[in-house]
Amino acid sequence: MIMGHFNSWVVIILMMIGLYIVIAQGNLIKKLVGLTLFQTSVFIFYISMANVDGATAPILAQGITSYSNPLPHALILTAIVVGIATTAVGLALVVRIKAAYGSIEEDEIDAIDKQEG
Amino acid sequence: MIEHLAILQVVLPLMAAPICLVIRRTQLVWLFTLLVSGLAFLISALLLQQVMTSGTISYEIGGWQPPWGIEYRIDQLNALLLLIITSISTLVLMAAQTSISHEIPAAKQKYFYVLYLLSLTGMLGIVATADVFNVFVFLEISSLSAYALIAMGKNKRALWAAFQYLIMGTIGATFILIGIGMVYQMTGTLNMYDLSQRLPEVAQTRTVLTAFVFIIVGLCLKLALFPLHLWLPNAYTYAPSIVTAFFAATATKVAIYLLIRFVFSVFGFSFSFSAIPLQPLLMALGISGIFIASTMAIYQTNIKRLFAYSSIAQIGYMMVGFSLGSVAGLTASLLHLFNHALMKSAIFLALAAVVYRLGHVRVSDFQGLGRQMPITMAALVIGSLSLIGVPLTVGFISKWYLLSALLDKGWWMVAVLVLLGSLLALVYAWKVVEAAYFKKPIPNKRVVTEAPLSIQAPLWILIFANIYFGIDARLSVQVAQSAAQSLFGVSL
Numbered sequence: 001m002i003m004g005h006f007n008s009w010v011v012i013i014l015m016m017i018g019l020y021i022v023i024a025q026g027n028l029i030k031k032l033v034g035l036t037l038f039q040t041s042v043f044i045f046y047i048s049m050a051n052v053d054g055a056t057a058p059i060l061a062q063g064i065t066s067y068s069n070p071l072p073h074a075l076i077l078t079a080i081v082v083g084i085a086t087t088a089v090g091l092a093l094v095v096r097i098k099a100a101y102g103s104i105e106e107d108e109i110d111a112i113d114k115q116e117g
Numbered sequence: 118m119i120e121h122l123a124i125l126q127v128v129l130p131l132m133a134a135p136i137c138l139v140i141r142r143t144q145l146v147w148l149f150t151l152l153v154s155g156l157a158f159l160i161s162a163l164l165l166q167q168v169m170t171s172g173t174i175s176y177e178i179g180g181w182q183p184p185w186g187i188e189y190r191i192d193q194l195n196a197l198l199l200l201i202i203t204s205i206s207t208l209v210l211m212a213a214q215t216s217i218s219h220e221i222p223a224a225k226q227k228y229f230y231v232l233y234l235l236s237l238t239g240m241l242g243i244v245a246t247a248d249v250f251n252v253f254v255f256l257e258i259s260s261l262s263a264y265a266l267i268a269m270g271k272n273k274r275a276l277w278a279a280f281q282y283l284i285m286g287t288i289g290a291t292f293i294l295i296g297i298g299m300v301y302q303m304t305g306t307l308n309m310y311d312l313s314q315r316l317p318e319v320a321q322t323r324t325v326l327t328a329f330v331f332i333i334v335g336l337c338l339k340l341a342l343f344p345l346h347l348w349l350p351n352a353y354t355y356a357p358s359i360v361t362a363f364f365a366a367t368a369t370k371v372a373i374y375l376l377i378r379f380v381f382s383v384f385g386f387s388f389s390f391s392a393i394p395l396q397p398l399l400m401a402l403g404i405s406g407i408f409i410a411s412t413m414a415i416y417q418t419n420i421k422r423l424f425a426y427s428s429i430a431q432i433g434y435m436m437v438g439f440s441l442g443s444v445a446g447l448t449a450s451l452l453h454l455f456n457h458a459l460m461k462s463a464i465f466l467a468l469a470a471v472v473y474r475l476g477h478v479r480v481s482d483f484q485g486l487g488r489q490m491p492i493t494m495a496a497l498v499i500g501s502l503s504l505i506g507v508p509l510t511v512g513f514i515s516k517w518y519l520l521s522a523l524l525d526k527g528w529w530m531v532a533v534l535v536l537l538g539s540l541l542a543l544v545y546a547w548k549v550v551e552a553a554y555f556k557k558p559i560p561n562k563r564v565v566t567e568a569p570l571s572i573q574a575p576l577w578i579l580i581f582a583n584i585y586f587g588i589d590a591r592l593s594v595q596v597a598q599s600a601a602q603s604l605f606g607v608s609l
Contacts, residue, residue, distance in 0.1 A: 097273075
């Protein structure tokens with residue numbers, strides 16, 4: 001049960017850890033770390049899906065008849081780029097927030113906002 | 118040339134975005150962006166005309182046949198959405214140069230246009246493509262540029278709003294990605310129409326059900342359905358006025374389009390409405406969205422925020438029509454989608470004019486504005502009347518179709534609730550009118566004059582569109598109706 005779906009379990013555990021960090025942590029950098037973890041779990045999900053039992057990497061070679069599916073790899077390459085862009089934009093925002101508020105803690109930012117009405 | 122229109126639509130703004138960087142003068146960048154958006158509008162008008170006369174257009178990118186290659190597919194629904202996005206984008210851009218001159222530092226204005234074009238590309242791409250993974254990529258293109266655009270707001274809270282939107286938006290998009298992965302796992306295809314053929318075979322599996330739920334939840338986050346709307350009020354309030362006018366009219370609409378596409382075309386009507394209790398769920402969330410968001414709107418002191426909450430309420434109306442699961446209900450939703458784009462872009466452009474003169478849009482700032490900015494305020498009042506649903510405006514047309522769709526089904530209780538919701542709209546709209554017309558100007562020496570023509574012109578074009586399509590709704594009703602019919606035709 002556990003070993004048969006090893007990758008799925010890893011995906012689900014990583015996904016939940018990531019989502020939990022995003023929700024529970026007040027530090028903006030930690031939130032982004034959680035978000036990245038959450039996205040990465042989906043990458044693993046796609047890559048695991050492409051695997052074919054007993055097959056090799058999708059490179060044409062003599063004597064090999066069964067290859068794993070290359071399409072999810074290509075898809076997830078795109079998704080990784082999107083993920084990096086998201087992290088970059090997020091971090092850039094954190095830098096600007098730090099400059100504007102002097103803090104990257106959610107509760108402190110909210111307190112400053114409330115104070116200034 | 119004419120057979121490449123479907124892709125040209127998306128490629129044009131994408132290619133234009135980096136070109137903006139090499140143009141030196143901001144004025145020229147603005148004109149160039151306006152030109153590109155205008156061309157995109159022309160293309161979408163041609164596409165709509167082509168679709169209405171000769172049916173669905175299918176375009177194979179790079180000559181690769183679908184389902185292997187990526188297909189762009191334009192039917193009535195896409196064509197309508199493309200037309201809405203490009204027309205609003207062009208009109209809003211006309212006011213952009215004037216409006217952002219007071220809101221964004223001169224050195225950054227060029228990047229504003231780059232991001233604007235990228236966001237436009239993303240939205241057009243989402244609508245044009247028939248490949249579900251392509252949808253995800255374009256969704257992220259439009260969202261990432263949206264986060265940056267919102268962060269350009271003058272108030273430092275814009276940054277915080279953009280960050281929160283980034284977190285929520287990314288979670289939503291990743292949910293959609295998970296759903297797409299599961300669907301691919303079960304069918305081995307990413308093409309929407311191929312999917313609709315293959316999904317029924319595996320419809321009973323838990324994987325497909327899970328995929329469906331992931332996609333629906335992800336999309337509801339993106340379209341700001343109550344209670345997943347938390348990112349929207351701040352993002353709309355603190356974004357530059359032009360960005361708000363553009364996004365309020367298009368961004369959530371694109372997500373609603375995707376919801377309709379996935380529910381009706383990809384998963385099919387009968388699966389979607391029977392696999393999970395979609396109808397009561399969306400109906401209940403729609404109705405509570407109407408009431409809670411409208412009530413929240415009444416208590417706002419920032420007018421931009423007030424209308425942002427009103428946007429969430431209007432999404433509720435669209436969801437109610439959608440959840441009916443009938444041709445009439447879907448027609449009403451599509452009509453309201455079109456009409457709401459007209460009224461919200463007009464309202465937020467009027468607010469952009471106020472921000473241009475005053476710097477902010479608190480209710481207290483509005484005191485006496487009825488006399489100081491009579492033309493802008495008149496536009497705001499007509500826009501608000503349209504929002505309430507007064508006859509002779511587009512708002513009336515959409516409410517009328519929604520009510521008759523509800524009564525068709527015999528859901529008169531919901532119909533009463535929808536009407537009560539409109540009364541709440543009257544209350545918050547009145548708040549603005551009261552401040553503008555019935556309170557004396559604040560007795561300081563502020564000299565407020567009418568907004569410049571560059572904002573007035575697009576504003577009044579939109580207002581006239583509000584009235585025109587409110588009196589002669591044949592065109593919008595015809596397109597919405599035939600789009601709704603063909604969506605049901607696909608699934609039944």
